[in-house]
Amino acid sequence: MNKFSFTLCAILATTLSLSSCDTNKDKEEAKPATxxxxxxxxxxxxxxxTTNPARTMNGKQVTDLFPYVEDCTLDDVLSFSKPNVYHFEEGATKCSTNDPQSLTGSWAFQEDETVLATTFPGYTGNxxxxxxxxxxxxxxxxxTTINGTKYTQTFTYTKK
Structure with missing residues (x-):
């Protein structure tokens, strides 16, 4: 009986220690993405x-500019990679045949990751x-300032 109790305790201890390892692993996996x-x-x-204040488009005051974005811009793709490489791809259609098909630059977070800065060689940074x-x-x-008026533009990108 004593040997049986010892074996049972050993099995329980092993099971508990393994399950606690799994719990720690789950906690690590559940860590939110940076x-x-x-x-x-x-x-x-x-x-x-979108823009604020409204802009005049085709004689109307509008804040939703997305319907006015050219098709050649809608297929453009942005990607960010480590270490801080920013890539712009024109997509299947270009707005101008002289535009490069792709550009590679850099990106960085600023101000406690509340600001995103992008730059391409030969272009003004944003x-x-x-x-x-x-x-x-x-x-x-x-x-952005257009003809002396400051506009706040909000760009929304979704995962491709």
Whole structure:
């Protein structure tokens, strides 16, 4: 009986220690993805574009600019990879035949990962406030000045 109790205790102890290892493994796997991981594990396509204040398009004041985005822009793909490589791909159609099919530059988070900065060699860099970033959506906000008026544009990209 004593030998049986010892064996039973050994089996229980082994089972408990293995199950506690599994629990720790589950906790590690459940760790939320970092912003870098969410940004870099996919490619992105523009899915929405808004502006504030409204702009005049075809004689109407509009804030939703997405219906006015040219088809040649809708198939463009953005990708971000480590270490901080930013890639722009024109897609199947180009707005201008002189445009390069792809560009490779760099990206970086700034201000505690609340700002995304992108640069391409030979082009002016851009910075965007990160409105939201999750596993399927990247939402960026930028201020642009057109004819002396400041517009806040919000770009929404979805995972391709």
């Amino acid at each position: 912003k870098t991981e969410m940004l870099t594990d996919k490619t992105w396509m523009l899915s929405a574009l 910075t965007y406030n990160i409105v939201s970033l999750d596993n399927s959506t990247l939402k960026l906000k930028a201020i």
